[in-house]
Structures are given as C-alpha cells and as structure tokens.
Amino acid sequence: MTSREIVLETKDVTMRFGGLTAVHKFSIQVQKGRIVGLIGPNGAGKTTCFNMITGFYEPTEGSIHFMGEDITGWPPHKICKAGIARTFQNIRLFAGGTVLQNVMVGAHLRQKTTWWHAMLSLPSFFKEEKEIREKSYELLDAVGLAHLASEEAQGLPYGAQRRLEIARALATEPRFLLLDEPAAGMNPHETQELMDFIKQIKEKFDLTILLIEHDMKVVMGICEHIWVLDYGVTIAEGDPEKIQGDPKVIEAYLGEEYLQNA
Amino acid sequence: MSMAMFIQHLFNALTLGSLYALIAIGYTMVYGILRLINFAHGEIFMLGAYFVFWGVTLLHLPWFLAVIVAIAVTSLTGVLVDRVAYRPLRDAPRISALISSIGVSFFLQNLAIVVFSAIPREVQRPGWLVDIIVVGKVRILPLTLVVPVLSFLLMLGLLFIVYKTKPGLGMRAISKDIETSRLMGVPVNRIIALTFGIGSALAAASGIMWALRYPQLQPVMGVIPGFKAFIAAVFGGIGSIQGAVLGGLILGIMEIMIVAFLPTLAGYRDAFAFVLLIIILLVKPTGLLGEKLEDKV
Amino acid sequence: MEDKRKRNLILNGLLVGAFALFLFWAQVNLDGYKIQIMNLIAVNIILALSLNLIYGFAGMFSLGHAGFMAIGAYTCALLIMPPLQKQALFILEPAMWPFSVMHAPFLVAVILAGLMAALAGILIGLPVLRLGGDYLGIATLGFAEIIRVLANNLPRMTNGALGFKGIPDYANIWWNYGWCFITLVIVVRLVNSNYGNALKAIRDDEVAARAMGINTFRYRLTAFAIGSFFAGVGGALLGSLLTTIDPKMFLFLLTFNVLMIVVAGGLGSITGTIIAGVIITVLLEWLRIVENPITIGEFYIPGIPGMRMVVFSLALLFIILFRRQGIMGRKEITWDTVFALFRKRGVEK
Incomplete structure (x- = not known):
C-alpha cells in the first residue's frame, strides 16, 4: 500500500467563509488507482472540499498537490486540463445541447483546432471534429447511452443524466475523477449497477476516483479508503471495516440514523 | 474662480x-425588488414634465393643481x-423584462413624438x-x-413610507427575498405596483422641476438624465435608497x-457618467452603500 | 452521414447560385429604392448575425452594437475617401495626420474597419465581460455612448457633429451580399463546431463549463471580438451605402433595431435571424409611409412623425410578451426539415 504513487495530496486545507470555518485542516493522500470516499453528515463540508480541489474555491490556508505539482489557487479550467474532472451533486448538464454535444464539450479541452480553424474551414478542423465526434460516441457507448446521442440532454431520465455527466467528465481525459453523490436519487437496483459501473470505468480509463456519497452501501462496497468529515473536521479515516466500527463516526451519524429509523 | 462663483x-x-437623485430612487427601488433595469424610467420622467405643460396650457389649471394632477397621472402610468x-414576465429570464423595458422606453418616447x-x-x-x-456678490436663481x-422633503416622505409603514415593510421584505415574502402573505404584486407608483411619482416630480430649471420640453429629454440617474443608482449601491440619493x-x-x-471638457459632459459607470462596475460593483447580492457557485 | 454532408453541400451551392442569379436579375430589373432595401437587408443580416453570435449563442447581453458600427463606419469612410475630398470636407478643423492622408481600396478598408471594431471589442471586453447579464448590457451601452461622444468631440478625426458626407458609394449589392455570405458562413461554421458547443455550454452553465476545462473568459472575449468585427464590417458597409455618417446616426436606436431582429428571429437561430432580418428591414421601410404625408386624389393625409417607431416598439413588446422565443426559437431550418416537410405533404396527398 505504501509503495503506490500519490495522485492527490491536500495539506492542512482550510476554508473559511467570513467567520464560518467550513473545512478545517483537511489533509488527505490519495494513491493511484484507488477508489476512495469522503463521507459525513449534511453540511459537513464535503462539497466544499471538492470545490477547493477543482479550483472553484481558493483555500484560505493549506495547499493542494496533484501529481506532485502545487495546484493551490489554480483556476478550474487549468486544473481540469491538468487531469482532474468532476461531476456535480445537483447534475449540471448543458441544457441547450444534445447528449452527444454534452460529451463533445468535455472533449473540447483536448482539441487542438479552434475558432479560426473552424472559421476558415480548414481540413485539419474537419478531421479533428470528426475524431472528437467518434471519441464522444465511444464514451457514450461505454456508459450505455449511445442510442440516445441525439436526444436533448434535459429530457433524459435521472440515472441516465448522472451517467452522461460522468461520460462528459471522462471526455476531458482525466487521471483523477471526483464524483459528487453519484448514487443520489437511485433505487437499490440502479445503485448496484452504478457500483459496477464505477469499478468498470476505473479499470477501463485507468483512473483514481474520489467520491462523496451518502449511501453507505456504495461507500462500503467500493471504497478502499474513507475519510469522514463532521462540521469541517476530519474525525476518522481508514478502510471500510475500521470506519464502520469507529464510535466517533457512529456518533456523528446517529442523529440522522435515528430520524431515518423513526 | 471667485468664492461667489463657486x-x-x-x-x-x-x-x-437632487434631480438625478429623485430619478435614481425609482431605478434603485425597482432593481432592488425585481432585479430589473427599468429603461422606461427616463420616459416616465419626461411624461411628468409634459403632463404639467398640458395641464397648464390646455386645461388652464393653476400651476399647483397641474403639478399634483401630473404627478398622479404619471404615477399611474408607471403602474x-x-x-x-413587466408583470407577465416575472417568471421569464431576467433579460426578457429588460428587453421589454427597452421596448416600452422607445414606445413612450415615440408616442410622445406622435402626440406632442x-x-x-x-x-x-x-x-x-x-x-x-442677489446676496452680496452671489447671484442665485430661486429655483x-x-x-x-x-x-429633500420628498425623499424624507419616501423614507417615512419605506421604514415606518406596512407597505414599506413589504417592500423591504420583497427586496430581501421575493419568494419567501410571497409565502409569508405579502401581497407581492400590489407592493410592486406601489413601488412603481412611488418611483414614477418621484420621477415625475424630477421631470417637472427639470423642465423648470432647463425650460424646454422634448420627447427625448428623459434619455440622458435617465441613464445618468441609473448610473447614480449603481454608484450609490443599487437597491439602496440612501445610496441612490448620495x-x-x-x-x-x-x-x-x-x-x-x-x-475644455464640456463637450464630454455626457460621457463622464458612463466612464464613471465602467469604473464602478470594475472596482466596486456593489457601489458605495450597496449590499452584496447573492453569488452563486 | 457523409452522403448527407455532400448532399447539403450541393444543395447549398445551388441555393447560393440561384441567389446570385436573382441578384443579377434584381440589379437590372429593380428600381433604386428596391435595390436600396435589398442592400439594407444584407447589412442588417450581417449586424444581426454578429449580435446573435454574441448574445444568442454566447449568452452575452450586449447593447454596444452602435458603438462598434460607428468605429467601423468611421474607419472605413476615412480610408475610402480620397485625401483631396477629406481636405474639402473637414471645415471645422483640418484632418489630423494620418487620417488626412490614409487611403485604401474598399476591401481593405472594410477589413480594417472590422479589425478596429474587434480591437475595441477586446479593449472594452477585457474589463466588462466579467460582468454578467444586465450589468454587461448597461456597460456596453455606456461604451457605445462614449464612442458617440468621442465622435462628436474629435473634429480632427471625425469632423465633429457634421460627420462625413459624400462617402464613396462602393457598397453595392455584390459587396453587401458578399460580406453577408462571408458572415453567414463563418458564423455557421463557428456555432456548429465544437467551439460553438463550448460557447453554448458557457451560456447554459458557466460553472459546469469551467469544470470541463473551458477558459470561459477567453472564450467569451474571442466570441465578443468576432461579433464586434462583423458589427464593424456592417457599420462600414452602411456608411458607404448611405454615403453619409454623423454621430447622431449611432444612437441607441440603431442597437435597438439590431436587437429587435435578433429577438424576433430567435436567440440562437441563424435561419431565424435571416428571416427576421428580411421582414424587419422591409417593415421598417414600409412603415416610413405612415410618417410621410400622402395625397390620395383630393385628400391630403399628413404624415405622423414617430408613428413608425411606435408601431415598431409595440411589435417588439408583443414578441417579448407573447412569443418570447421569436420566430424560430433555437431551431433552424435545414435541408432535413425542408425535405421532411415535403415528405409530409406528399403523404397527405
């Protein structure tokens, strides 16, 4: 376990909004090729961590390193180009476009030809445009949406929208993928499918994956390592068995569990 | 320059x-509540001035009465x-209402050309x-x-309405959160109508005094003062009445x-405000007294 | 897929050829007034396409078109008027070097006019494109007003309030429709490319676009500059077409007319813009009738000044209130939809 390469490392990352500390000294190390999880009750600061890693927030303190490079304070587009892609908790597809166009926008990042190639109708532009179209089809095929390529993205059922968002993220050719509550709103059957799907894309695209999830079945089922946040503080970390037995984690979740069981 | 000149x-x-301030209040109140730049506000200002002129020359009303009637009619026009x-577009994208207000602006301006x-x-x-x-060396126009x-008196009256009356409370509530206000039983559409009424009345008052100060009526007279007053509202902090006045x-x-x-810069007179606008938007978009509007990630 | 592309290419070629023949015919058979309207249609389509690129596709609500047009019109006019003519024209104050001596053929002048407008677009875009929605609108409107005030106050460059008269009338239908064609091809290429997908993505969800690695600011700025370029080209052609320009011509009203075409045609629809460009240009000309006095036999009906814009602004209000998506919404008329329509007709028979 120790010999593996570190893909992402955060060192004492802290985020304060005015007087409120959303995340306090968040430090993690993610090893290459693993699926790891970030859990915690609502409002624990999980999405804030995602927003810092992907550059939407600049941490108040601390630093973030990706493949050994300090990416703290980089703008989101640069971080994405470096190889970190993400999905959003409240699915954010491009409503005006088709399913295929959504994926193509993801692939645009690696496109070499640009506006003036398009304007001048250069052969290199048409060639690359065709390649991107084909690549996007392949990705849609990989997530099982190829038959819906020309549908409007907005009209897809919920589970398909989640998978499309993942396909779009994959189109940016990431090495590290952040999934924000991929199983939200799914039934047990879909959840099982999703777990297989995540493992599958990890192998196929040679990814490292960090996910936020509320569904304990998913987290315990696929994550090799887990961090637990509560009120912005990391209260526990370890493998699934260790986390399941940790009294602090149980305490943090107790209120919620109680409500759910009552 | 001598002291007297100064x-x-x-x-x-x-x-x-103060004429700018009176117009700016209407912009800021509407923007505070609906997030709408009401392009037609300058035309409301112009109508106020024309209505008085009509009252005096056509209906032979005494000045005092003509002013009251004109303000009332202009206020109703605003409503x-x-x-x-605007009301049919409450749920539409914000820019739709803005385009609608540009349409209203041109409509009123050209209607005024047709009629006047x-x-x-x-x-x-x-x-x-x-x-x-004449006081010593200083020569002052009573106007x-x-x-x-x-x-100043009108602004005091307005502050009284906004801070001491129930509809005023409604206005402040809506500008904080229109949806919650609706749920809490604030009659949103009536309060918004009232806001337009008050804003338009103040614009009419400004238009009338403007016509006295610069004694000429023109259908396009509201355009430049309107823009400048809007800029004043942004400068003061859009949404804030005190800011608009300042x-x-x-x-x-x-x-x-x-x-x-x-x-030597007199020719650029109408450009100052726009240069100022661009500078404010860059340096401090919330203006002098404005609160930060919610920012979404 | 490939076959369809080939088919569309051939059909488009035929359409352009047919249109060129129509222009030949029009040049010979139509009177000057009708030709003028056709010219205005071409220029308005150029202007509306450029605004649609900026607002409809890239989602930047800009009200600065009149400013870019002014820059284009003045640049082009200064370049195509011979130095001697300029000497006679600048009666307030003599023209400043290099404006007094510069001279270029029409094609070069129009391109430079576009480039100057694009440069202005970048300069104003750098600070204001960070603003969203309505604030961007008002800031770009401010920019256009500043340009107008400058045009009034720099007599050695613009001849002040008098403007230019007798600008060479090079902008005939071939130039105008030529540029219209170029604009159309370029805008279509852009919005249908993956670059266009990225622009639309920024319009639909900026946060998600940034997460997809798109430098949204740079994309906005580029699209804004390209749009400004064609606004400048449109202004240049308009100046040569009307042979006279002055600061009063570039009031907010001019932007309003272009905005009207874009909104009426449908934000984000190119075929919609073309249709609306034709309808609105014709409508605007036709409405001039109500402003001019008419004598029918014994009867004399005085013109009603302002009525044209009353009708016109009411039309805009009707569109925005009752058919916000305009004629086409975001849809396009393509060969596929045309054929589908024919097929349906066939079945019905």
Missing part, C-alpha cells in the same frame, strides 16, 4: 444632483407599464422662480434653492464642477 456653481450642482409589460411632436417647447416659468436673488429643498448628488456635483473647472 457658491453659485454649488447651488446649480445641488439642484442637478400601468409594470402591469402590462418632436419640436422642443418652451416652458413658461412663474416669475418668482427665476427672478435672481436652485427650491429644487433641493423640495427634493450617488445622484455626487454625480450632479461632479458634472457641474468638472464643466466649471475644466471647461
């Missing part, structure tokens, strides 16, 4: 500033504009407003005393003083 300029500046052109003709009209002013008062004082005064003073001290 004092005269100062009175002119205060007059112009009508909201009802017809594009030819500028002279305004007959009562003598007591224009007979120069430049009357306008700031009247404007912004209006500062803009008026700056404009008069720049022209007075740097006469």
